[in-house]
Ligand code: SF4
């Protein structure tokens with residue numbers, strides 16, 4: 001058993017729902033008790049979808065358990081098919097139904113429906129949402145493309161030079177972080193390169209579209225968490241190469257263009273030369289000087305966390321002080337990047353552990369999921385959301401991709417904005433002696449109601465390991481510390497404490513504060 | 523018309539109306555959801571769900587907000603090892619509870635909450651609760667109840683929770699006078715208002731179940747008269763009856779008239795005369811009626827359709843029809859508790875469709891055909907119906923917002939009026 005307060009990922013059948021909901025003309029019959037229907041609200045409320053997810057739940061009850069839950073499943077599947085007339089039917093069990101072992105796949109097959117039935121075996125006690133999405137997408141692709149499978153020794157013939165290269169875009173799904181806008185952005189980018197997008201899947205794809213996947217020359221894997229399993233199978237079966245670079249950030253987008261050009265055997269020079277991101281200039285302009293060395297903590301799914309680390313370090317000049325992911329399936333990739341940055345990677349799905357790590361790292365900016373946004377809010381640190389799990393506000397009305405050059409513009413704005421606000425607050429703070437301003441007033445962008453203190457954590461965090469030897473702050477030093485702008489105050493405090501501890505000082509005086517300042521500014 | 527008159531009319535309304543019973547997909551949360559408001563109410567209690575990742579995800583999605591880093595609820599998520607018998611589920615639970623209580627010394631009452639998975643594998647949480655209570659007493663009392671979706675819908679979780687508290691209540695002393703127990707979680711502000719009203723009426727002593735702290739559990743016995751503040755408390759009521767308490771028959775305290783009739787039931791049991799009663803309720807009742815006035819103007823004759831969700835549907839249908847002049851078309855409820863809802867049903871027009879259970883697809887068909895002005899439904903259905911052009915009110919808000927009592931009557935009406943008012947404002 002694992003004690004869990006908040007979870008980063010739902011159960012694997014929610015991943016399957018993300019595929020079913022993204023697609024067109026499919027229906028998912030889920031053997032599950034009534035409470036599991038809560039998952040509908042993820043789509044109708046958080047993503048503001050105007051239709052219910054295409055999911056029928058059997059909603060069996062305790063009194064059915066002794067009787068025939070299998071019959072209940074068959075009835076539900078038959079009725080769902082008759083009512084919704086899908087082109088493919090997905091069937092499976094949620095955690096509870098997995099225990100009663102009714103075999104939804106076998107039961108649905110017995111109905112002899114005139115469409116493909118895709119049984120999903122998603123072990124609810126071992127796996128989680130993203131894995132469930134990846135497995136479901138893979139099963140759907142396999143099943144729908146099966147009739148087009150070439151012989152094992154088939155080789156992909158060279159492209160007819162008279163035809164533009166074409167690729168599939170794989171991975172965008174329902175409830176994804178900016179997936180819809182990323183698809184638009186990358187389609188434009190590929191178009192500029194002279195590459196056709198053949199099928200986008202699962203978002204907006206019909207089962208018949210999945211059957212056509214093999215016709216493309218190669219696959220673009222936008223979200224490895226969801227599409228890698230399917231892309232690997234397509235590579236083996238249809239000899240389709242797949243991209244490995246995820247185009248988030250200017251550098252990654254350029255690498256992506258090079259990779260795609262190489263696979264498609266085209267020349268990337270014009271595309272690279274004509275790129276239109278404002279990020280490089282914005283980052284170089286003098287206004288951005290104050291971004292230098294900002295301490296940033298990054299946590300999210302592996303794809304977005306890795307991309308964020310590169311942007312933070314190379315494109316904004318931040319210092320990455322923490323990097324982690326809850327995607328254990330991709331932990332290796334995150335470990336590798338953390339190692340390059342000289343960091344200990346945080347691989348966990350325990351919320352409290354992440355909270356502790358953020359508090360210990362004392363960052364000036366937190367880039368994470370909605371969970372880290374709440375952590376940051378409590379700790380009074382600016383933050384921006386970079387990855388699922390996300391909230392209704394992460395589905396903005398405006399066009400806001402993360403990928404491609406426009407994505408880099410969006411990222412510059414969303415990450416820098418909270419810090420800019422910090423600077424503005426400091427300028428205001430210079431008038432602190434004026435009666436309207438006092439140090440207790442929290443920056444207006446950090447709290448909803450202008451509460452004077454960040455919301456405090458209900459229970460104190462465990463003290464950091466060296467708390468027992470932590471030197472004490474003298475009153476005048478503490479007062480002086482408060483005069484330092486709040487967005488660098490954390491750093492000053494940490495540096496001074498580290499300085500004092502190293503020298504075995506038990507108290508921090510005004511003197512120590514300035515000695516430390518001099519020491520660190522060398 | 524006064525409330526007494528309204529509720530005294532011998533018109534049987536919907537009392538004997540046929541009920542449409544359906545079996546199909548139920549689009550309702552399970553009883554775990556109750557944790558979201560119960561943990562706010564009982565301030566030293568912790569709710570530990572023994573379940574799956576789905577259960578954890580449900581509570582998190584229903585709670586919606588993460589105001590607290592460490593909320594007073596959590597899930598012990600069962601894993602493959604637990605199911606394969608590699609780990610002894612009881613040992614695992616003991617370990618987790620130990621870990622939890624060490625971390626949260628402020629917890630005095632721990633509920634082990636059963637889920638579908640724990641029930642299907644027949645994990646006996648009542649024995650676990652006994653064992654853990656023995657180990658951690660007197661610091662912590664450990665109880666258990668089921669919030670599983672195979673046993674409970676949505677608000678039944680509160681019923682199961684409160685029923686699990688009843689055996690814990692001390693026996694009232696043999697020579698004690700009559701006492702009043704108000705049963706069902708109410709917002710603190712509502713509770714305080716009722717307490718003041720009962721005081722002014724001279725009714726007392728009054729206690730509330732659940733209490734705000736576990737140390738304030740009321741006592742119970744043959745001298746206890748109880749009033750239900752919520753319509754979904756069948757098991758709790760039964761448990762109280764077994765302890766000798768007697769139910770005061772009343773409608774539910776929604777709206778000006780509902781609240782008056784509810785208070786009147788207690789006043790009658792205490793032999794409070796009409797003049798005194800009038801003197802006490804007159805001012806707040808007038809305030810409530812006044813607050814309802816502008817909403818009645820907007821809502822009268824509007825057609826309203828209730829999907830089954832919280833079991834508040836019947837009292838709400840009574841409120842919107844008798845106090846706001848709305849016209850309920852279908853009133854769905856997960857369960858129909860005829861005895862507790864008797865005085866509400868009598869107030870409903872007999873041509874209303876009453877439905878129990880659900881087949882959500884068929885019900886949506888009926889809903890579309892009847893073209894209502896407003897639909898009360900769960901969060902999964904609201905936006906899709908809005909997209910079809912049908913105004914909706916999410917039912918979960920009716921549980922998270924204080925709606926009972928005189929001072930909230932206007933707020934309750936406003937919840938129904940707002941979606942319609944909004945539509946008249948939008949020009950896009
Ligand atoms: S219905 Fe059952 S399995 Fe689903 S969330 Fe509720 S208790 Fe857990």
Ligand code: SF4
Pocket residue numbers: 391393586587588
């Ligand atoms: S705090 Fe803001 S983001 Fe978080 S749940 Fe509330 S409204 Fe949503």
